[in-house]
Amino acid sequence: MTILAIVVPCYNEEDILPETIEQLRALRQQLIDEQLISSESKIVFVDDGSRDRTWSIIYKACLRHEEVKGIKLAGNAGHQNALLAGMFAVKDVAHCIVTMDADLQDDIYVVREFVCKFHEGYDIVYGVRRKRDVDSYMKRWTAETFYRMMNRIGVKLIYNHADYRLMSRRAVEALQQFREVNMFLRGVVPLLGFPSAAVYYDRKERKAGVTKYPLMKMMRFAFDGLTSFSMMPIRFVSLLGFCSFFVSVLFAIYVLFLKMTGHTQTGWTSLILSIWLVGGLQLMAIGLVGEYIGKVYKEAKQRPRYIVDIDLLHWPMMASCDG
Ligand code: UDP
């Protein structure tokens, strides 16, 4: 029977975690009762270097419940890397892996449909939010702009899908072959090309704790996604530079013509304007080139994406030494 692993990245989630653990255990039990998954199925919490009591909550839950497992990363590796750490750790013991946030915003009972789709033969099942009324206007607007922009430059993102999805073991194994350090899962997973399906659900309010994606971090995430997948921005800037060069050549001819015909201008305004315009364009171009060079630099170093501190998953003795 299908062994399911639910992977939950957690960063400073002490407020909600006890409830998340209970709800996911109940969900797992329900799916076992319905004979959809095997009793070997696990719930794996990845502590992404939290500074609060998150790890101690996970650790205690691991001691108390055999189906709960924990992995503690040595530092804050970021949401995407925490997801990868969890998925790569469980892929050998699970047939399929569901990833979800710790904050219970995404309806956890959708997992049942995920598993049904998996049984129908899909390797990847995306959870797609039907409506996002609970998100702030700003969050919705930025997200929408981001999806639209990515689609325009040719990156096939699933609209309104975050990192709530099921992946089969072979899909995760294929994912492991993508060696980029800066992993943007939402962009990479559709690239795998395995049979995929979508399941729709309503997004709820965050029950406790605060979002770990404030506006600046979200913009950073979006910009990372954009520059990881496309050379379009850099080409756009080159084009802009080329156009402004062309315009300045025309302008120069015009000014020379004026000078020759004796209509010399005082020219202060146009001078200042063009200095600022070209200077700005140059700075923008340099910044963007720098962004890509930074990416190459990061990839060239081939640093590990995350470092595991404690791995209770591969430490089966833990379950039996109840304290
Ligand atoms: N998270 C993480 N590492 C981080 C930031 C976030 O593991 O550096 C986790 C967080 O605990 C949560 C999930 O990633 O389980 C998504 O974060 P959050 O709910 O704050 O994002 P939002 O849903 O508001 O976009």
Ligand code: MG
């Ligand atoms: Mg959330």
